[in-house]
Amino acid sequence: TIDIQSTAEQEIPSQNQIVVGVSQLGSESMWRTANSASIQQALCKENGYFLLFNNARQKQENQIKAIRSYISQRVDYIVFSPIVEDGWETVLQEAKEADIPVIVMDRNVSCDPSLYTAWVGSDFTEEGRNAARWLEEDLKGKKFDQKETVHIVVLRGTSNASATLGRTKGFAEIAKTHPNWEILDSDDADFTTAKGREVMEKYLQKYKDIDVVVSQNDDMTFGAIEAIRAAGKTTGTGGDITLISFDGTRSALEKVKSGVINVDIECNPLQGTYIQEIINRLEDGESVDKINYVEEKVYTQKNVLSVLGDRVY
Numbered sequence: 001t002i003d004i005q006s007t008a009e010q011e012i013p014s015q016n017q018i019v020v021g022v023s024q025l026g027s028e029s030m031w032r033t034a035n036s037a038s039i040q041q042a043l044c045k046e047n048g049y050f051l052l053f054n055n056a057r058q059k060q061e062n063q064i065k066a067i068r069s070y071i072s073q074r075v076d077y078i079v080f081s082p083i084v085e086d087g088w089e090t091v092l093q094e095a096k097e098a099d100i101p102v103i104v105m106d107r108n109v110s111c112d113p114s115l116y117t118a119w120v121g122s123d124f125t126e127e128g129r130n131a132a133r134w135l136e137e138d139l140k141g142k143k144f145d146q147k148e149t150v151h152i153v154v155l156r157g158t159s160n161a162s163a164t165l166g167r168t169k170g171f172a173e174i175a176k177t178h179p180n181w182e183i184l185d186s187d188d189a190d191f192t193t194a195k196g197r198e199v200m201e202k203y204l205q206k207y208k209d210i211d212v213v214v215s216q217n218d219d220m221t222f223g224a225i226e227a228i229r230a231a232g233k234t235t236g237t238g239g240d241i242t243l244i245s246f247d248g249t250r251s252a253l254e255k256v257k258s259g260v261i262n263v264d265i266e267c268n269p270l271q272g273t274y275i276q277e278i279i280n281r282l283e284d285g286e287s288v289d290k291i292n293y294v295e296e297k298v299y300t301q302k303n304v305l306s307v308l309g310d311r312v313y
């Protein structure tokens, strides 16, 4: 990882560099660490950038403070990953009035799209649909197929984050077409291992017959595995509980390989080069696409080896 001072108050040099202020929402997950490293590597000195990087530690107020600081320092561009979708209008209006282009990274904002120049991130709703589509296929030919009830619990991420909202919506869209899929519970577990374990322990005490766990990121999945093992049950291929995870980090893909996690729906954190490309185009006076989806796949035991060798995060 690159050692960048986590502050919005670094002194900006006078050289001919493109100054970018980044407000990262936190460091809650392996995915987030990879996302921060990706932006730090792309917007580095060697590529002509001076990067101001601030970790908001899961607080929207810290993100707003960092963005305001970037505005007052008159940076050339602002990049931020919004922790939640709502509440950005005022600060983004301030950036617009200061004529500073804003690039939204990773998650979405609910405000007027004219308040930002471009967005780079994942189609979270499609990720949720992909999870449900995989389950549809997996259940075919099993005892559940249209006959017995499939008992599902969901470990949700951060409340009101678009990753949580999209994955929940996409999965529910397809789930409701299956009368025998029953979502027993769906609770926020903040995208962290500790909360994943805690919420999973609660589910295991409350429900005796959980068939499927949908865990909206790999960190929570690791917590869920600990809780399930402690309850004397197994997960994955041939196990008691089918485990669906999101992100596709290296350590989780190792568990897909060994059959502990059934499927991992990829969420691509490597967004730095996309953002670098957008800024470079803007610098050259070219137009940019407003919405930029990153490439993502679905990994099971069948295809996981194709990615494991190259996985850097």
Ligand code: AHR
Residues within 6 Å of the ligand: 028, 029, 030, 031, 032, 106, 107, 163, 191, 216, 217, 218, 219, 246, 247, 267
């Ligand atoms: O917004 C992307 C999500 O946020 C990732 O799935 C998760 O791991 C992260 O914390």
